[in-house]
Amino acid sequence: MVRPGGRSARVQESVHAAVRDLIAETGRDALTVPQVAARAGVTPSTVYRRWGDLQELLSDVAVERLRPEAPPEDHGSLAEDLAAWTELFLDEMSSPAGRAYIRDALLGDPDGSNAGQCSAYAADQVEVVLARAVARGEAAPSAEAVMDRVVAPIMYRILFRPDGLDAAYARRLAAEVLA
Amino acid sequence: MVRPGGRSARVQESVHAAVRDLIAETGRDALTVPQVAARAGVTPSTVYRRWGDLQELLSDVAVERLRPEAPPEDHGSLAEDLAAWTELFLDEMSSPAGRAYIRDALLGDPDGSNAGQCSAYAADQVEVVLARAVARGEAAPSAEAVMDRVVAPIMYRILFRPDGLDAAYARRLAAEVLA
DNA sequence: TCGCTTAAAGCAAACATTTAGCTTTTAGGA
DNA sequence: TCCTAAAAGCTAAATGTTTGCTTTAAGCGA
Numbered sequence: 080m081v082r083p084g085g086r087s088a089r090v091q092e093s094v095h096a097a098v099r100d101l102i103a104e105t106g107r108d109a110l111t112v113p114q115v116a117a118r119a120g121v122t123p124s125t126v127y128r129r130w131g132d133l134q135e136l137l138s139d140v141a142v143e144r145l146r147p148e149a150p151p152e153d154h155g156s157l158a159e160d161l162a163a164w165t166e167l168f169l170d171e172m173s174s175p176a177g178r179a180y181i182r183d184a185l186l187g188d189p190d191g192s193n194a195g196q197c198s199a200y201a202a203d204q205v206e207v208v209l210a211r212a213v214a215r216g217e218a219a220p221s222a223e224a225v226m227d228r229v230v231a232p233i234m235y236r237i238l239f240r241p242d243g244l245d246a247a248y249a250r251r252l253a254a255e256v257l258a
Numbered sequence: 259m260v261r262p263g264g265r266s267a268r269v270q271e272s273v274h275a276a277v278r279d280l281i282a283e284t285g286r287d288a289l290t291v292p293q294v295a296a297r298a299g300v301t302p303s304t305v306y307r308r309w310g311d312l313q314e315l316l317s318d319v320a321v322e323r324l325r326p327e328a329p330p331e332d333h334g335s336l337a338e339d340l341a342a343w344t345e346l347f348l349d350e351m352s353s354p355a356g357r358a359y360i361r362d363a364l365l366g367d368p369d370g371s372n373a374g375q376c377s378a379y380a381a382d383q384v385e386v387v388l389a390r391a392v393a394r395g396e397a398a399p400s401a402e403a404v405m406d407r408v409v410a411p412i413m414y415r416i417l418f419r420p421d422g423l424d425a426a427y428a429r430r431l432a433a434e435v436l437a
Numbered sequence: 438t439c440g441c442t443t444a445a446a447g448c449a450a451a452c453a454t455t456t457a458g459c460t461t462t463t464a465g466g467a
Numbered sequence: 468t469c470c471t472a473a474a475a476g477c478t479a480a481a482t483g484t485t486t487g488c489t490t491t492a493a494g495c496g497a
Contacts, residue, residue: 085463085464085465086462086463086464086474086475087464087473087474087475090474090475111453111454112454112455113453113454113455121475121476122475122476122477123454123455124455124456124457124475124476124477124478125474125475125476127454127455127456128474128475129474129475132455182364182365185361185364185417186361186365191418191420194417194418194419195418195419195420197418198414198418198419226411226414227407227411227414227431228406228407228411230414231410231411231413231414231415232405232406232407232410232411234410234414234417234418235377235405235406235409235410235413235414236410238364238373238413238417239370239373239374239376239377239413240373240374240377241370241374252406264492264493264494265445265446265491265492265493266444266445266446266493269445269446290482290483291483291484292482292483292484300446300447301446301447301448302483302484303446303447303448303449303484303485303486304445304446304447306484306485307445307446307485308445308446311484
């Protein structure tokens with residue numbers, strides 16, 4: 080039986096908040112389960128039983144943080160909408176904090192569901208942009224094409240080649256998928 | 259002073275071998291530093307001092323395993339060389355073992371150098387294929403383009419969307435970058 | 438070849454984290 | 468309101484990690 084409300088929910092929220100606070104205060108590397116538990120007013124064994132280990136907990140928190148906060152802005156044309164969104168996406172994801180969250184999300188993710196959620200967030204944003212273009216009567220590529228040719232190269236470089244990532248690169252990718 | 263030879267080299271090799279053996283025997287999840295050290299005939303503190311923690315050690319071993327063993331095969335044309343290499347690459351990387359090594363390589367990699375090495379391995383292979391095409395007098399895209407449009411989508415899907423990866427997808431990516 | 442120097446490994450004890458058995462609390466339903 | 472069982476608390480044992488000091492041996496120069 081799943082019990083999403085009541086005490087379980089309070090514990091979950093309190094532990095997540097403790098992780099966020101401690102990351103901000105003392106950095107992610109110094110984090111330990113007993114430390115998080117103490118700050119959350121919870122026993123370590125509760126954390127171990129619910130999350131397994133620190134990585135899975137961090138992965139949970141990371142996915143929450145990677146959720147987009149607002150729909151992509153409307154600039155009046157697909158070309159500009161996609162360019163602006165891509166630029167913003169690259170900016171957020173390639174920041175030190177963004178990289179750390181991406182790594183955390185991938186790390187403590189035995190079944191790939193957290194990573195899948197991250198990808199779904201990006202895909203949703205892309206689909207909003209594309210649907211808007213279609214509503215305007217513009218020709219638009221498929222969301223798959225944008226994921227493969229815009230999102231994937233950015234994420235690949237963030238993870239494997241931490242260099243040469245700037246706004247110009249983002250705009251070039253956006254322009255090329257529309258060509 | 260770096261001491262690549264002698265005892266240090268023996269310890270490194272013996273520890274790496276212990277990791278490979280134990281992964282094969284008991285699985286990666288059951289691995290611990292004391293276990294690896296015991297198998298390698300070494301004290302745990304040696305492992306902790308040289309590698310820091312289990313993740314960095316696994317990352318080291320993973321990068322070794324991700325090194326290509328042979329140059330790409332020559333099939334007589336760029337289209338077929340690239341399609342065949344892409345298919346093989348996807349096949350190796352998307353296998354359960356491949357995924358595990360990719361994750362490990364990314365995980366215990368504070369400065370991104372191991373991930374960079376993985377990317378360099380793929381880039382080298384791609385460059386061999388492209389150079390061969392140029393030598394034949396064929397028109398060839400840049401290695402960057404192949405990384406962005408073939409390698410990146412594959413790695414993105416492996417990490418973020420573990421579905422819909424098959425030989426046909428590999429061949430489609432290879433064909434599209436040449437179009 | 439023979440010492441010298443010092444990076445790296447060994448050892449062992451202190452320390453921290455993780456696991457596991459059992460008890461207590463409490464959300465959700467009858 | 469009472470029952471049931473999922474989830475949290477508590478504690479102690481097991482396990483893993485860190486650290487100071489000692490010992491070994493690789494690389495270097497005489």
